[in-house]
Amino acid sequence: MTFSTQQKSVTVPSSLETEPQPIVSEEEMRQAVRTLLLGLGENPDREGLQDTPKRVVKALKFLTSGYHQSLDELLNGAVFHEDTNEMVLVRDIDLFSSCEHHILPILGRAHVAYIPDGKVIGLSKIARICEMYGRRLQVQERLTKQIADALQGLLQPKGVAVVIEATHMCMVMRGVQKPGSWTSSSAVRGVFAEDAKTRQEFMNLIRHSPSFS
Structure with a gap:
C-alpha cells in the first residue's frame, strides 16, 4: 500500500462544502x-x-444527504481539550457511498486514526464524518482525502491516517464483472507521513481488522 508523503494543514469551512445546486422540483x-x-x-x-x-x-x-450537512452541525461542539498525545484509532467503520460515474454502490470499511495535540473529538463523530462524506457521489480516492482533511482541519493534530477498503458495484455488476475485488486507498498527514514507525504502528493495528484478514 502506498502512502502519500504530502503533508497538509487544512482548515475545513463550516459552511456547506459544495457549489450551489440548481433548483429542481x-x-x-x-x-x-x-x-x-x-x-x-x-x-x-x-x-x-x-x-x-x-x-x-x-x-x-x-x-446523497451528505451534501446538506456541515461539519459544524455534525460535531455539535464535541471537540474537547485533552492533554494526550497517544494514537486514537477507530477501525472497521462500515462505509456506504455511491460511485459518481454510475451511481452504483461503494461498500466497505474505513479505519481512521489521529494523534492529538491538545484536542480530541467524540469517537462517534469520526464515524459521522465518514458517513457525511460517504453520502455523496464519490470516488474512493476523494472520499479518503476528505475524511483526513476534515480531521486535520478540525483538530490540528500531530497526524491523521485514513485507510478505506471497499468493493465497487460498478466493477462487480457491470464492466469487468469482478466480484471479490477490493480497492484500498490511504491518506496520511503529519507524523503518519513523516515517521515510518508511527505509520507502521497504525498499519499493524488495522491488520487485525476482519477486512484485512
Whole structure:
C-alpha cells in the first residue's frame, strides 16, 4: 500500500462544502425517473412501477444527504481539550457511498486514526464524518482525502491516517464483472507521513481488522 508523503494543514469551512445546486422540483426528478423507465423499455404505469419514481427520488436524496450537512452541525461542539498525545484509532467503520460515474454502490470499511495535540473529538463523530462524506457521489480516492482533511482541519493534530477498503458495484455488476475485488486507498498527514514507525504502528493495528484478514 502506498502512502502519500504530502503533508497538509487544512482548515475545513463550516459552511456547506459544495457549489450551489440548481433548483429542481421533486416532481421534475420523478418525471426524470419515469423517462428512464420508458427508455429501459418498461411501462411506468404498471402496478409494480407506479410508485417507483417516488421511491427512487426518496432513496437518492437519502444516499446523497451528505451534501446538506456541515461539519459544524455534525460535531455539535464535541471537540474537547485533552492533554494526550497517544494514537486514537477507530477501525472497521462500515462505509456506504455511491460511485459518481454510475451511481452504483461503494461498500466497505474505513479505519481512521489521529494523534492529538491538545484536542480530541467524540469517537462517534469520526464515524459521522465518514458517513457525511460517504453520502455523496464519490470516488474512493476523494472520499479518503476528505475524511483526513476534515480531521486535520478540525483538530490540528500531530497526524491523521485514513485507510478505506471497499468493493465497487460498478466493477462487480457491470464492466469487468469482478466480484471479490477490493480497492484500498490511504491518506496520511503529519507524523503518519513523516515517521515510518508511527505509520507502521497504525498499519499493524488495522491488520487485525476482519477486512484485512
